[in-house]
Amino acid sequence: MTTQPSTPPRQSIFLTLARFREVGISIFIVLLMIIVSLRSPNFLSLENFRDILLNISILAIVALAQTMVIITRGIDLSVGSMIGLVAMMVSFVVTENQAMSPWLALLLGMAIGFGLGCFNGFIITAGGVPPIIATLGTLSIYRGTVFLYSQGTWVNAFEMPQSFKLLAKGTPLGLPNLVIFALVIAAIIYYFLNYTRPGRDIYAVGSNPDAAKVAGIRVQRIIFMVYVISGVLCGLAGVLWASRFEAAQTNTALGFELQTVAASVVGGVNIFGGSGTVSGVLLGALLLGIINNALTLIRISPFWQLAAQGALILLAVIVDSVILRRLQQTLSVRKTA
Amino acid sequence: MTDHILLMSNISKSFAGVHALRGVSFDLYPGEVHALLGENGAGKSTLIKIITGVHQPDSGEITLNGQQIHLANPLESRQLGIAAIYQEPSLFPDLDIAENIFVGRQPTRAGGQVAWSDMYREASKLLDSLGVHLEPRTKARHLSVAQQQMVEIARALSVQAKILIMDEPTSSLTLAEVDDLFRIVRQLRQAGTAIVFISHRLEELFELADRVTVLRDGAYVDTKLISAVTTDSLIQMMVGRQLADLFPKLAVEAGEVVLQVEGLSRDGAFQDVSFELHRGEILGMAGLVGAGRTDVARAIFGVDAISGGTIKINGQPVTITGPQKAMQLGLAYVPEDRQHHGLILPMRISYNITLPILSEFAKQGWLDTDQEQQSAAASATQMEVKAAGLWQRVRELSGGNQQKVVLAKWLATKPRILILDEPTRGIDVGTKAAVHGLMSELAAQGMAILMISSELPEILGMSDRILVMREGRLTGHFSRAEATQEKIMLAATQAVEQV
Numbered sequence A: 001m002t003t004q005p006s007t008p009p010r011q012s013i014f015l016t017l018a019r020f021r022e023v024g025i026s027i028f029i030v031l032l033m034i035i036v037s038l039r040s041p042n043f044l045s046l047e048n049f050r051d052i053l054l055n056i057s058i059l060a061i062v063a064l065a066q067t068m069v070i071i072t073r074g075i076d077l078s079v080g081s082m083i084g085l086v087a088m089m090v091s092f093v094v095t096e097n098q099a100m101s102p103w104l105a106l107l108l109g110m111a112i113g114f115g116l117g118c119f120n121g122f123i124i125t126a127g128g129v130p131p132i133i134a135t136l137g138t139l140s141i142y143r144g145t146v147f148l149y150s151q152g153t154w155v156n157a158f159e160m161p162q163s164f165k166l167l168a169k170g171t172p173l174g175l176p177n178l179v180i181f182a183l184v185i186a187a188i189i190y191y192f193l194n195y196t197r198p199g200r201d202i203y204a205v206g207s208n209p210d211a212a213k214v215a216g217i218r219v220q221r222i223i224f225m226v227y228v229i230s231g232v233l234c235g236l237a238g239v240l241w242a243s244r245f246e247a248a249q250t251n252t253a254l255g256f257e258l259q260t261v262a263a264s265v266v267g268g269v270n271i272f273g274g275s276g277t278v279s280g281v282l283l284g285a286l287l288l289g290i291i292n293n294a295l296t297l298i299r300i301s302p303f304w305q306l307a308a309q310g311a312l313i314l315l316a317v318i319v320d321s322v323i324l325r326r327l328q329q330t331l332s333v334r335k336t337a
Numbered sequence B: 001m002t003d004h005i006l007l008m009s010n011i012s013k014s015f016a017g018v019h020a021l022r023g024v025s026f027d028l029y030p031g032e033v034h035a036l037l038g039e040n041g042a043g044k045s046t047l048i049k050i051i052t053g054v055h056q057p058d059s060g061e062i063t064l065n066g067q068q069i070h071l072a073n074p075l076e077s078r079q080l081g082i083a084a085i086y087q088e089p090s091l092f093p094d095l096d097i098a099e100n101i102f103v104g105r106q107p108t109r110a111g112g113q114v115a116w117s118d119m120y121r122e123a124s125k126l127l128d129s130l131g132v133h134l135e136p137r138t139k140a141r142h143l144s145v146a147q148q149q150m151v152e153i154a155r156a157l158s159v160q161a162k163i164l165i166m167d168e169p170t171s172s173l174t175l176a177e178v179d180d181l182f183r184i185v186r187q188l189r190q191a192g193t194a195i196v197f198i199s200h201r202l203e204e205l206f207e208l209a210d211r212v213t214v215l216r217d218g219a220y221v222d223t224k225l226i227s228a229v230t231t232d233s234l235i236q237m238m239v240g241r242q243l244a245d246l247f248p249k250l251a252v253e254a255g256e257v258v259l260q261v262e263g264l265s266r267d268g269a270f271q272d273v274s275f276e277l278h279r280g281e282i283l284g285m286a287g288l289v290g291a292g293r294t295d296v297a298r299a300i301f302g303v304d305a306i307s308g309g310t311i312k313i314n315g316q317p318v319t320i321t322g323p324q325k326a327m328q329l330g331l332a333y334v335p336e337d338r339q340h341h342g343l344i345l346p347m348r349i350s351y352n353i354t355l356p357i358l359s360e361f362a363k364q365g366w367l368d369t370d371q372e373q374q375s376a377a378a379s380a381t382q383m384e385v386k387a388a389g390l391w392q393r394v395r396e397l398s399g400g401n402q403q404k405v406v407l408a409k410w411l412a413t414k415p416r417i418l419i420l421d422e423p424t425r426g427i428d429v430g431t432k433a434a435v436h437g438l439m440s441e442l443a444a445q446g447m448a449i450l451m452i453s454s455e456l457p458e459i460l461g462m463s464d465r466i467l468v469m470r471e472g473r474l475t476g477h478f479s480r481a482e483a484t485q486e487k488i489m490l491a492a493t494q495a496v497e498q499v
Helices: A013-018 A023-039 A046-071 A078-098 A104-126 A131-150 A161-168 A177-195 A197-207 A209-214 A218-247 A258-265 A278-296 A302-331 B045-053 B074-080 B099-104 B116-129 B147-159 B175-190 B204-210 B229-237 B293-300 B321-329 B338-342 B349-361 B370-383 B400-409 B429-444 B456-464 B483-491
Strands: B006-015 B018-029 B033-037 B059-064 B067-069 B082-085 B162-167 B196-198 B209-214 B219-225 B257-266 B270-278 B282-287 B306-313 B316-318 B331-334 B417-420 B446-454 B467-469 B471-481
Touching: A023 A302, A023 B099, A046 A078, A046 A177, A046 A218, A046 A258, A046 A278, A078 A131, A078 A218, A078 A258, A104 A131, A104 A161, A104 A218, A161 A177, A161 B162, A161 B219, A177 A197, A177 A218, A177 A278, A197 A209, A197 A218, A209 A218, A209 B074, A218 B417, A258 A302, A278 A302, B006 B045, B018 B033, B018 B045, B033 B045, B033 B204, B045 B082, B045 B162, B045 B196, B067 B204, B074 B082, B099 B116, B099 B147, B116 B147, B147 B175, B175 B196, B175 B204, B175 B429, B204 B229, B204 B483, B209 B229, B219 B229, B257 B293, B257 B446, B270 B282, B270 B293, B270 B306, B270 B370, B270 B446, B270 B467, B282 B293, B282 B429, B282 B456, B282 B483, B293 B331, B293 B417, B293 B446, B316 B338, B321 B331, B331 B400, B338 B400, B349 B370, B349 B400, B370 B400, B400 B429, B400 B456, B429 B446, B429 B456, B446 B456, B467 B483, B471 B483
Parallel strands: B018 B219, B033 B196, B033 B209, B082 B162, B162 B196, B282 B446, B282 B467, B331 B417, B417 B446
Antiparallel strands: B006 B018, B006 B059, B059 B067, B209 B219, B257 B270, B257 B306, B306 B316, B467 B471
16 A cells, blocks of 8 residues: 555544534444334433433533533533522512513522622632532532421422413423523523633633643633533523422422433533533433333333443443544554644 | 844843743844753743743843843743743643644734634745744644644744743754754844754754853853864863862772663663663763663653663563562652652652551551551661651752652662662752762672763762763763763763764
């Protein structure tokens, strides 16, 4: 075979594709879908897909927030508590003000989330507390506030105004609003992370904090910012959660933080910071949604579901990291003269 | 020549009472390559860090383009057109080449949208102007060290750096890569950039530099045109101090060979290292930082795998699979970086000392703590560790006492062969003398000691024989009688023909 040194070597489509981080998880999703649809034809119905999308929309929004935090080498464990607190507070407000616009409720939720996120960011940047500790603390504080605020009661569906319940479920655009929300948020975050300086700074800070400082990036400000963004998106997610489930309980979104971390990591976000993509995280959330859905559809015993879910997540990550990353390494073409 | 671009006069800086720089002066013209030369610890790095704004001088003046300036942080220095490239490049591994060049100041369109196409075009232009063929979309993590340096140079060009500082840029490059780098440096000089160049390879200075400034022990020695100096005169300037007679090495009759290393190699670290170590002998290993001495020690102790060669202990060929095996064979290794490799800082003194020999006190899986305490106390007393008690956390001890704990820990294993890596770095003079005294005593008792040290007086004062390494190879072998600072420095800095 003759080689032409000046032109890059030709690659098959597969190899070109394999350079993108999202390929591994996509293959895994397709394989899983084939297997499940063989066992349960219902799986491939439109209605089932609508279900899956509805189920993962909130997860996708919060996982994207979590991703931004993880890219800066941090973690936000308080997301579940923030969602629970916002859901509870906003539900109380709309119950007492039945005529209130659901959009106003949404803004209120985001404003509360903004405050909670600022508090997280403040402890981490000004207080110098490691993110995992800081948000572990606020996880309990915010959840405790849910109890204080609600006095242990909860808000039921019949107490909520109809307009509020339609915020998540209405389908004026064909798809449920909730799914639209998730898509719009994902698009905004995609633009933010790829086409704005603060977005790029998030990657720089996570990739090499010292070099970022020398490059003139205000590292602490960027870190503060990601926790605020996380708070605002959790505020949004809290309102949508209350609207979708037509209830606000003291245990709303309890343990949700782990699902958001799982979706991020399965979606190829490096837990040590520096890298992660919106498309990857969306696929990660989709995979988690499909796994949950499939385990019910193919009638895995509920006793086994949690363990099976965990095993599948690990399998997805292993497939991705072991096989594809190795492939990527051999493919990382060094063009040198 | 034209006017100075940078003038530093009477710069002094001390850290915790220790003088790093005393009244040092340095000047720089546009379009020159000015080499900065000195032994390890001579103050080069501190001077560089003052120019780049990392440290602020205690006294002295800095003038840039005729204006007195005060650099409070690296950002200010960068904004004034000072860029630095360090031995270890500091890029963003997850970002691509173009973004690494423009990070923090990416070109944007109206509305603040990052203009990726502009960025790639500009990056390509910069790389082309350097004659480097790299795809700007490649992530920095996939680049070699040399390629990463090229990206850093491109970054410096993109901010129109007037002063470029290169701190040992060639130390991890291949010969071809060095040629490439030099071509670019000359090109920059042609364009009027002032370059501060640090390298321990003297032949490189003769090839590249216009002037050279020598520092020694934090003090300014002289600045000369490179045409006015020779290798010998430079070395004389670097080491020209009197040997303090601080070293109490007892004369010991060397015994039989206990450690014999033949053709030892580890890919990428060192090649073909052969030597013998005798009973009762202190064998000094000199060389510059990064010459591969620590790698040899780690390989002998089984921390890193070797790729070739043999090790014999007491004449028996051995395969050292790991530190555990090395300890069984009577080896002990006291690493250079005691904070990271030598001690567990939050743990108390006694536990640190007994760590390698815990199994001696284990009875059916339970530790005999009384016996452990006794053993630790005996070692600590021998080493004269000064502490409130053996329960004290190692973190709370001074550097000198920490080093004594490390030594006590390894002596507790009752080794026959002791490898010491920079045994007195960063400890005060008194403790230094105590460590030296102990080493001498141990040798007199028949222990074989391999001592790695970058301090020439220590090497000359303590060693019975001296090996010199340079870039992964042994380049010199001297007896105590024939060794001089000049000979060692020459072997450490310039390739000596070896066939």
